[in-house]
Amino acid sequence: MQKLTSLPIKTALIYLTFSLLWILGSDWLVFSLPKEFHPFLQTSKGWFFILITSLLLYVLLKQSCLTASNLETELNDATIRLTQSITDKQALFDSLPISVWEEDFSDAKKYIDKSICKGTDLRSWLDQHPDEVAFIASKVKILSIGGSTLSMFRAESKDDLLANLSNIFSLESMAAFKEELITFYSGEYYFKTEAPLKRLDGSSFMTSTSISMVPGHEKNWGRVLVTIEDITERTDAQNAVDGFFDQEMNIHVIASTDGTILRANQGFKSLLGYEPEELAGQSFLTLIHPDDLDITLAEMEKLSAGEKTFNFENRYRNKQGNYRSLTWAAIAPHGSNIIYAVASDITERKKAETDLRRAASVYKSTSEGILITDLDGTIKEVNQAFCNITGYTESEVKGKNASLLSSGRHDEAFYQTIWKSLQTSQAWQGEIWNRKKSGVVYPEFLTINAVINNSGDITDYVGVFSDVSNLKQTEDQLNHLTTHDPLTGLINRTLFIEHLEHALQRAKRSNKLVAVFLIDIDNFKNINDSLGFPSGDTLLQGLSGRLRSALREEDTIARISGDEFAVIIEGLSYSKESSQMADNLLQHIKEPFYIEENKIQVTASIGISLYPHDADNSEVLTRNADSALIQAKESGRNNFQFYTESLTSAAFEHLFIESALRSALEQNEFHLVYQPQINLETNQLIGMETLLRWQHPDIGLIPPSKFIPIAERAGLINDIGTWVLESACTQGKAWLDKGYDIGRIAVNVAGPQITQRNLQAVVSSILQKTEFPTHHLEIEVTESFVMKQTEEAIELLRGLQNTGIEIAIDDFGTGYSSLSYLKKLPIDKLKIDQSFISGIVDNSDDSAITDAIISLGYALSLTTIAEGVETQEQADALKVKGCQQAQGYLYSRPLSAEQLEHTFLETQHLNKT
Numbered sequence: 001m002q003k004l005t006s007l008p009i010k011t012a013l014i015y016l017t018f019s020l021l022w023i024l025g026s027d028w029l030v031f032s033l034p035k036e037f038h039p040f041l042q043t044s045k046g047w048f049f050i051l052i053t054s055l056l057l058y059v060l061l062k063q064s065c066l067t068a069s070n071l072e073t074e075l076n077d078a079t080i081r082l083t084q085s086i087t088d089k090q091a092l093f094d095s096l097p098i099s100v101w102e103e104d105f106s107d108a109k110k111y112i113d114k115s116i117c118k119g120t121d122l123r124s125w126l127d128q129h130p131d132e133v134a135f136i137a138s139k140v141k142i143l144s145i146g147g148s149t150l151s152m153f154r155a156e157s158k159d160d161l162l163a164n165l166s167n168i169f170s171l172e173s174m175a176a177f178k179e180e181l182i183t184f185y186s187g188e189y190y191f192k193t194e195a196p197l198k199r200l201d202g203s204s205f206m207t208s209t210s211i212s213m214v215p216g217h218e219k220n221w222g223r224v225l226v227t228i229e230d231i232t233e234r235t236d237a238q239n240a241v242d243g244f245f246d247q248e249m250n251i252h253v254i255a256s257t258d259g260t261i262l263r264a265n266q267g268f269k270s271l272l273g274y275e276p277e278e279l280a281g282q283s284f285l286t287l288i289h290p291d292d293l294d295i296t297l298a299e300m301e302k303l304s305a306g307e308k309t310f311n312f313e314n315r316y317r318n319k320q321g322n323y324r325s326l327t328w329a330a331i332a333p334h335g336s337n338i339i340y341a342v343a344s345d346i347t348e349r350k351k352a353e354t355d356l357r358r359a360a361s362v363y364k365s366t367s368e369g370i371l372i373t374d375l376d377g378t379i380k381e382v383n384q385a386f387c388n389i390t391g392y393t394e395s396e397v398k399g400k401n402a403s404l405l406s407s408g409r410h411d412e413a414f415y416q417t418i419w420k421s422l423q424t425s426q427a428w429q430g431e432i433w434n435r436k437k438s439g440v441v442y443p444e445f446l447t448i449n450a451v452i453n454n455s456g457d458i459t460d461y462v463g464v465f466s467d468v469s470n471l472k473q474t475e476d477q478l479n480h481l482t483t484h485d486p487l488t489g490l491i492n493r494t495l496f497i498e499h500l501e502h503a504l505q506r507a508k509r510s511n512k513l514v515a516v517f518l519i520d521i522d523n524f525k526n527i528n529d530s531l532g533f534p535s536g537d538t539l540l541q542g543l544s545g546r547l548r549s550a551l552r553e554e555d556t557i558a559r560i561s562g563d564e565f566a567v568i569i570e571g572l573s574y575s576k577e578s579s580q581m582a583d584n585l586l587q588h589i590k591e592p593f594y595i596e597e598n599k600i601q602v603t604a605s606i607g608i609s610l611y612p613h614d615a616d617n618s619e620v621l622t623r624n625a626d627s628a629l630i631q632a633k634e635s636g637r638n639n640f641q642f643y644t645e646s647l648t649s650a651a652f653e654h655l656f657i658e659s660a661l662r663s664a665l666e667q668n669e670f671h672l673v674y675q676p677q678i679n680l681e682t683n684q685l686i687g688m689e690t691l692l693r694w695q696h697p698d699i700g701l702i703p704p705s706k707f708i709p710i711a712e713r714a715g716l717i718n719d720i721g722t723w724v725l726e727s728a729c730t731q732g733k734a735w736l737d738k739g740y741d742i743g744r745i746a747v748n749v750a751g752p753q754i755t756q757r758n759l760q761a762v763v764s765s766i767l768q769k770t771e772f773p774t775h776h777l778e779i780e781v782t783e784s785f786v787m788k789q790t791e792e793a794i795e796l797l798r799g800l801q802n803t804g805i806e807i808a809i810d811d812f813g814t815g816y817s818s819l820s821y822l823k824k825l826p827i828d829k830l831k832i833d834q835s836f837i838s839g840i841v842d843n844s845d846d847s848a849i850t851d852a853i854i855s856l857g858y859a860l861s862l863t864t865i866a867e868g869v870e871t872q873e874q875a876d877a878l879k880v881k882g883c884q885q886a887q888g889y890l891y892s893r894p895l896s897a898e899q900l901e902h903t904f905l906e907t908q909h910l911n912k913t
Contacts, residue, residue, distance in 0.1 A: 099149040099228040104141040105184070105221035111139055112185065122185045126178055133178045137169075143223070152230055154199045161200070168198045180211055184221060189213035194231065206235040251343040257304055257332060259283040271345045273319030289315035289323050303332040303339055311425055313346065325350045327425075349429060352447050368466045369444075372451075375458065377402045389444075389467050391437035402463075407433040407441045418448070422461065426450035431468070443468050485559040487537055488544035496558035496566050500618040503556070503570050504611055513572035514611040517565075517582060518625040519547070521589075522603045522637040524563035535595050539602070542593050550588040551581075566622070575610055575642075582606050582640040590638075605632035606640035614643045657707050658714045660696060665723055670694055672727055673894035676904055677743070677865060677887045680879045685904045687743035687778065689887060690728040691894050692720070708750065717750045722762055724748075729772035731897050736776070740905040741912070744806060746778040751785040757792070760799045774804035780831070782810050798826035808865075812853060823860060830857050832883070834868025841873050854881050 115132070116125045126133060142165075145158055153168060155161035161168075169177075176193040183191040190212045196204045208231045214223035251267035261284055264276040272287075288296050292314035299312050309330040315323040330341035369386035373379050379397050387393055390405065397404065410433065421428040429447045436442060444465040451460040483495040491499065500516065507514045521543065528536040540563065547557055547565060556568040567585075569578055586604060593600045607629025615621045624643040632641040664670055674688040694702045711717040725747050732745045753759050767774060779800060801807050808829035832853050839846035850866075857864040866878050869888030878886060895903060 097230065098147045099145070099152045100147040101145050101149070101226040101228070102143040103224045103226055104143055105224050107139040107141065108136050108181070109184075109221040111136060112181070123182050126181070133174055133181075136181065137174070137177055138166075147227075149228075152199075152228065153197075154201050154203075164200055167200065172196055176209070184213070189218050194235075197228070205230055205232045207231060251326065251341075251345075253284065253339075253341050253343075255284060255339045255341070257300065257337050257339060259285040259300070262338070267343075271318075272316060272324060287316045289317065291315075299328075299330075300339070303330055306332070306334055309341075313350075349427065352429060353427065353449055368464050370465075371397075371402065371463050373402050373461050373463070375461070377461075380460065389436070389465075390434075396437075405434040407435040409433040409441065422448060422450060426452065426458065432465075434465075443472050445471075488541055488559050490544050490548075490565075491556070491558045493558065493560040493566075496556070496560060496568070497618050497622070499556045499558075500568055500621070503568050504616070504618060504621075506570065507611055510571070512570065513575065513578070513613075514621075515567075515569040515572055515575075515578035515581075516609050516611075516621045516625045517567035517569065517578075517585070517640075518560075518607045518622070518629045519565040519567065519585065519589075520605050520629055520633070521563040522605055522633075524602070527600065527602070531595070531598060531600075535598070535600075538595050539593055539600060542595075543589065543602075546588050546591070547585060550585055566625075572610075575613070578608055578610065579640070579642075582608060586638065586640065603638035605629060605637045607632055607643065608640055609643040653706075654710055657702065657710050658716075661707060661711055661714065661716050661720075664694060664696075665719060667697070669696060670720070670723065671896075672724065672731070673896055674745075674900045675887050675894040676892045676900065677746070677885055678891050680875065680883060680886055685741075685743060685908055686885060687746060688900065689746040689780070690724065690748070692724050692748075712750055712752050715752075717752050718756055721750055721753045722766070725763065726766045726770065729766055729770040729777065732776055733770050733772045735901065735905060736773070738905075740901070740909055742776060742905065744776055744778040746780050746808060748780045748810065751782070754781065754785075754793050754796060757796060760796055763800060763805070764803070778806040778808055778829070780808045780810045783812050794825060801826040801828070822856075827862060829863040829865060832864060832866045834866075834888070837866050837868045837874055837878075837888070838870075840877050841871075847877070850878070850883075851881055854883050858882065 112122065116122065142162060145161070150156075150158065150161065153161055155164075172195040176195040179193065180191045190210075192208070192210045194206065194208050197207050198204050208229045210227045212225050213221065214225055217223040251271055252265040253261060253268075254263040255261050261279045261282055264274075264279045266276060268274045268276055268279060285293065285296070296314050299309055303309060309328055312328045312330070313325060314328070316326050317323055324345055325347045326343040327346045328341055328343045330339055332339045366383065367385055369389045370383040371379055371386055372381040379400055379402055382392075382394050382397060386397075390397075418428045418430075427447075427449045430445075431443060432446050433441055433443050445468050446463055446465040448461055448463045450458045451462055453459050483491060485492050500514075503514050506512075524536070524539075527539060540559070544557070544559060544565070547567070551557060551567065551569075554570060556570075558566045560566045569581055572578055585606065589602060589604045591601075593602075607625045607627065609615065609621045609624035609628060611621055614624045628641045628643040632639050635641060671693050673691050673693055675691060676685050677687040677689060678684070679686045692704055692708075694704075694707055696702050708717070711720055728745050728747050732742060735742045749759065753762075763777075763779075766772075767777070779797075781797070797807055806828040807826055808831055809825075809827050810831045811833045812830045830853060832850055836846045836849050836853075840850050841847075854864050856862075863885065864883050865885035865887065866874075866883050867887060869875050869878065869886040869890045871890060874888075875886060875890060892903065
């Protein structure tokens with residue numbers, strides 16, 4: 001461009017110079033010739049000047065055109081190079097691993113200024129209006145984006161990114177935006193944070209974001225520069241480092257060079273008993289044995305000087321006050337004033353070394369084999385125990401390399417590890433397989449220590465070993481015991497769960513079904529009670545063998561509790577196959593056993609859950625099978641049931657009721673009602689049965705049939721039963737004080753109350769407290785329970801009877817009663833179950849059973865009372881059969897104390913007076 005500008009000046013100067021030279025030269029030539037030639041020469045000179053100047057102008061103008069053309073070409077080339085340079089720089093900028101945004105926050109600031117009152121704290125206002133954060137964010141304008149923004153957020157274009165802008169922000173990023181607003185509003189112009197963002201494909205990544213106001217726009221937030229860096233890899237790496245740091249195998253610590261602990265890992269807890277949190281801020285020097293403090297301080301000086309510490313040993317006090325030997329490796333990066341250290345507990349190894357030094361003086365008499373080798377492994381000396389264990393004589397091995405004992409079971413890398421340990425720490429300890437002279441391969445526990453002279457040089461190695469064949473065999477037996485049932489030899493619950501996990505993994509790959517059976521032997525307790533535990537154990541052994549033989553080779557069977565077995569059935573294509581196998585197991589179980597000349601037949605209940613229909617993990621599958629097992633028991637036993645969703649619902653209902661029961665007594669949610677009992681001859685009130693009701697504040701009345709079994713299993717029935725007994729006696733005493741003839745008040749006592757064995761003391765205490773006479777109290781127990789009880793429980797009932805309390809058997813006829821056993825029971829009354837009363841008029845079986853119970857009562861001098869009498873025909877039939885008492889809806893539904901008093905007690909009292 002400079003050439004093009006100077007061209008006219010250059011041309012003018014050349015033309016001016018030529019003109020001056022021509023005028024002066026031509027005039028001198030004219031005046032030097034005669035005058036007659038002057039006109040002609042003057043004319044010729046003019047034409048010649050015109051010709052010469054024309055040629056000169058032509059040459060100059062042509063040169064100037066060429067120069068201009070060249071300059072234009074150079075200018076175009078320069079423009080192309082400049083454009084390419086700009087393009088390359090933009091490409092370089094776009095390839096940077098950061099995202100750059102230029103944003104306008106001015107509308108956001110105006111909205112905030114308009115929305116909050118002057119002097120109001122922005123944080124408080126945003127806390128009160130959390131939805132405003134997102135709305136303010138929507139007012140931020142994107143002026144431009146650059147860097148690697150599109151690739152970072154996996155957007156196809158800027159328009160694509162801006163159209164989906166709201167999708168990239170997570171809850172954490174919006175929280176960071178809130179802090180950003182608060183920072184800017186407080187007068188600061190720079191903010192940095194780390195928060196996860198989302199890409200347009202939905203994936204999340206961790207970012208480090210820096211936000212700063214562009215100078216000149218701070219007051220109105222008009223231009224804000226945002227840079228976003230993807231730090232996912234760095235975050236993951238940090239998490240990995242933290243995970244390694246926090247592992248418990250070794251002690252890891254970060255401390256300042258003065259000994260203050262900045263961070264400690266869980267190794268302090270597992271090895272020394274300290275929680276990492278209680279050590280933070282303390283000096284680790286306070287934990288060091290006083291005798292090791294000086295050498296530790298000296299080692300810290302080396303670290304401060306830039307040296308590394310490796311295999312430095314000292315003793316640390318654990319939380320119990322004992323000292324443990326540790327070996328340390330540590331480094332203190334130059335200029336950081338920080339120590340990074342890791343330690344292992346070598347207490348046991350140190351003890352072994354001490355024992356080795358002691359044994360060196362008496363090694364010939366020890367029972368452990370000892371050999372001494374030089375640095376190349378050549379055997380220099382052995383003791384007699386070495387010869388006894390290996391079978392070699394001393395002369396046979398002296399001068400030979402120790403490798404002659406090698407079993408061939410270990411590779412070269414194993415021996416290299418031993419030698420490396422000997423070279424670095426002068427010791428090695430572990431289990432190794434060696435070969436005796438006879439060729440027998442055996443395991444030995446070997447400790448090798450270096451012998452160091454006064455100069456600190458290693459001169460020899462001493463190996464001490466013992467044959468641990470018996471120990472290994474014992475370990476194998478112990479391992480078997482921890483995973484197998486000692487009685488049956490079957491795997492136990494722990495190994496069963498492990499097998500089930502593997503079965504589920506295989507099923508996922510093969511798309512097959514897996515069935516879990518839980519098998520419970522019905523009424524197994526009766527076997528132990530009648531024949532004794534040895535016979536019960538023999539039966540379990542026989543059952544385990546029978547179950548094993550009924551299953552396929554690939555099926556798994558375990559004994560998981562006393563009389564409960566578990567089975568895994570793999571490779572099923574249809575659920576029907578599992579039902580066939582369950583039925584087959586039931587048939588095998590029912591076949592008789594012959595134990596000590598006794599023929600024993602048992603049945604079982606089986607609960608079944610299926611993968612993947614019922615659950616996809618071992619824990620839930622087992623729990624569901626247990627729910628199905630409960631259903632099988634409730635369905636009459638000797639059957640199998642599959643798990644269903646209704647069982648799960650029932651389980652949740654069970655949990656809810658159990659939880660609510662625990663506070664029902666405290667919240668006064670229980671109350672009593674009373675059902676009158678009538679003399680069939682006189683139609684007069686002779687007593688009443690106390691019935692418990694639970695009025696839950698949220699779900700209303702919960703029937704006893706639902707909550708009583710749960711209370712028994714949860715161990716709550718004793719407290720509830722005590723409350724019922726005390727409340728009934730208190731009410732009975734109040735009626736007696738009014739002069740009413742109440743007869744007897746019958747109170748149901750649950751089985752667990754009797755098995756607690758303190759029932760007599762509880763009843764006696766309540767009667768004394770309420771002053772209720774014993775002859776007005778009746779205790780009811782169920783037939784099914786009382787028939788299973790020991791002599792001790794029966795004696796407890798007899799003790800109650802001796803105090804004047806009447807004992808009644810409830811639900812009589814529904815259980816299995818032995819007449820010889822029944823006559824020994826301390827009972828006064830039989831309550832005929834209502835299931836027989838409902839059909840007494842038109843069902844011959846029910847009528848016959850009722851006749852039998854009434855006749856039994858007369859034979860044993862017991863009172864009989866019928867439950868559930870609803871019609872006069874039923875009452876008349878009972879009266880004809882000789883039944884003395886009845887209760888049911890014919891006479892009255894259960895009534896509150898006030899209703900019973902007004903309906904029966906007052907009327908009967910007035911009639912008597």
